[in-house]
Amino acid sequence: MFKELCLVIPVKNRHYNLLNVMNYYKDMDCRKIIVDSSDVVYPHSNLLKMHGFDYKKYDPKIPYFDIILDAISDVSEKYILQCDDDDRFVYPLHENTIERLNKDPNVIAATGHFLYGTSYEDLRVKYYGSSKNSECATMMDNAYDRINNFFTQYYYCLCHIIIERDTYEHIFTDLQSGPAKNCLHLYDRMFSLLLLMRGKILHTDTVLVVREDCNKRRAAVIPSEIQVWNRGRNLKDGKTQEEISDWIIENFYEHFPNIKKSSIVDVFRKHYSSSIYNPSTQCSSMAKPWTLEEINLDSAAKNELKIACDYIYYKQD
Numbered sequence: 001m002f003k004e005l006c007l008v009i010p011v012k013n014r015h016y017n018l019l020n021v022m023n024y025y026k027d028m029d030c031r032k033i034i035v036d037s038s039d040v041v042y043p044h045s046n047l048l049k050m051h052g053f054d055y056k057k058y059d060p061k062i063p064y065f066d067i068i069l070d071a072i073s074d075v076s077e078k079y080i081l082q083c084d085d086d087d088r089f090v091y092p093l094h095e096n097t098i099e100r101l102n103k104d105p106n107v108i109a110a111t112g113h114f115l116y117g118t119s120y121e122d123l124r125v126k127y128y129g130s131s132k133n134s135e136c137a138t139m140m141d142n143a144y145d146r147i148n149n150f151f152t153q154y155y156y157c158l159c160h161i162i163i164e165r166d167t168y169e170h171i172f173t174d175l176q177s178g179p180a181k182n183c184l185h186l187y188d189r190m191f192s193l194l195l196l197m198r199g200k201i202l203h204t205d206t207v208l209v210v211r212e213d214c215n216k217r218r219a220a221v222i223p224s225e226i227q228v229w230n231r232g233r234n235l236k237d238g239k240t241q242e243e244i245s246d247w248i249i250e251n252f253y254e255h256f257p258n259i260k261k262s263s264i265v266d267v268f269r270k271h272y273s274s275s276i277y278n279p280s281t282q283c284s285s286m287a288k289p290w291t292l293e294e295i296n297l298d299s300a301a302k303n304e305l306k307i308a309c310d311y312i313y314y315k316q317d
Contacts, residue, residue, distance in 0.1 A: 002029055004102075005162065007025065009021060010067075010085070013038045014086065018048070021034075021085055028052075034056065065175055068172050083160055084160070088308040094110075106199055123210070123305075123309070143196065159191045175191065210312060
């Protein structure tokens, strides 16, 4: 059921999470890659191999986009899911997701609910994008409509969902040369924008990923040079926003046939600028938390969710 999926798990200086990663995914029958850009080599890489993982170690000085592109260069599976070391893809709930993706050539990715918390009891859905209405935005036929509706009402990052391998690679190649490499918050939005440009995204209406609480996640996975905006530039001078708008137009206008270039600028400025200039709003102003009960999971799904939570918050076998 997951033979066509490759699970990519980046880690940076958080080797303490890898035992839980190994034990949680050990029975998942797919290709699994640990992409390690830590300062030191993981001393138990032999255990990773025993649990079915490939281990790829990179110099932490190598740019993040270069690392990811190299790590997936030998991936032959049709789909990729990038899931960080402190997240858990609740894979037992997605036994039919790949099959559903394969049925429609216009659908290039699949998403679901993203839950945050510090324990199973504390779990909540954090973003509009995890709502059941998200599919209305991401399944529209027109790329401009998908982007406009998604970012207007449902924004959340689309980096960590099931995506066609070639599409995933193309997006990282695009980002490698653009301004997103200087800002994590912009990288999230640019990835989501480029994915929505390329095709429809299925919403599975079940939990895709359980994540550690947003306030506790800051930044070990992605190198520090991506976590901050260009340090020498005034964020409020307007120049940066214009430069990025121009870059979007010049590089991706062909994805918007029959749409004025000015419309693309409007989309960018309407949905991006406030959160870029105020990065702390990423998880707060766009958040509309709601509880686990509102997802209507059955008892078997809730049990799988509890197991995933154990391997984030507690267990170290």
